[in-house]
Amino acid sequence: MLEERGIKLNLKVEKNPNKSSEVFYNSKMQMNRDISVSCLQVAQEQSEKDFVICEPLAGSGIRSLRYEKEVNGIEKLIVSDLNPQAVKNIKKNLKLNKSKKIDVFNKDANLILVENYKTFNFVDIDPFGSPIYYLDMAARSIKNGGFIGLTATDLAVLAGAYKETCKRRYHSKPLKTEYCHEIGVRIFIKAVIETLSKHDLAFEPLLGFYERHYYRLFGKVKESAKHANRSIKKFGYLSHCSKCNFRALGVEKIIKCPNCREKLSYAGPLWIDQTSDQRFVSKVASDLEKRGYEKAAKFTKMIEEESEIKVPFYESHELARISNKDCPKLEGLISKLQKQGYETSKTHFSPTAFKTNAPIDFILKQF
DSSP, rough: OOTTTTEEEOOOSSSSSTTTTOOOOOOHHHHHHHHHHHHHHHHHHTTTOEEEEEEESSTTHHHHHHHHHSSSSSEEEEOOOOOOHHHHHHHHHHHHHHHEEEEEEEEEHHHHHHHHHTTTEEEOOSSSSGGGGGGHHHHHHEEEEEEEEEOOHHHHHHTTHHHHHHHHHHHBBOOOTTTTTHHHHHHHHHHHHHHTTTTTTEEEEEEEEETTTTTEEEEEEOOOOOOOOHHHHTTTEEEEEEOOOOOOESSSOOOOOOTTOOOOEEEEEEEESSSSSSHHHHHHHHHHHHHHHHHHHHHHHHHHHHHHHSOOOEEHHHHHHHHHHHOOOOHHHHHHHHHTTOEEEEEEEEEEEEEEEEEEHHHHOOO
């Protein structure tokens, strides 16, 4: 027996849960679920309607049980898992927690989605691996103005370790750099927009982040070919200089570094706009604070602070290596850049990194 945020689960905790686990439960994903609870609450309040929710890859059922308990304005939850043992266990846990709003099915994730055309206000896809395989059917199941939550754990693919797999799965070229996880998030967002646009649906990313071993994306879905076309115009490339650390997001690739004239590498196509909406994230952080989820609140506040800076983050140690200087204290470096009028903040991607719109030659002079 274990407990998470007041929800009791009658199952054994595995040290390293994996795809072949009898019933999948990952205690390391608690902050993911904490943030998801607040995202869903903010989304529901903005929509001003009761939500019908689907979790087609339920595992232990902990995510939906928490939604039922912690989020106001939920009408019904449909949860499903292909594993009969998982479904049996979920039913036990529903009784244990006196659940009244959750219906459980033993079906393939894509099947439960396609059977519920335009039914759901929110679909949460949290697979072991990539959520890309479920997006087409999820597109059919979401109501106009609904929301979707997506978790990707195939970080090695999105962050550049398996380039050919990334090209095949996400139709983008990754790039292995010290900020590869921001590149990965941007490729992830591009793939979601691209897939939903095939159904004349627009996707607005509201919160996108990286944490330990996964990427998480929460956003709004709207029936609008016009808005989908606008989003596609925000696809582009990341141009990167391995010599001086220059980087730039743009609709076109840059061939030569404007700072040192070195030939540039690139990643893309990918999303070149903000990966999170500052106003939405601010409300999520406030909701997390009210719940007393301090770690998640602090984490999302950092995302809020960096969300308006589009330039990918800089690792201070990498800049020190390039400059052949000692690495300065991060707070002092950020303060220097801010005093010169540049937008600068810490980043959730790394405790030793920062985001800024200052040019690379000016940044290197601070070392």
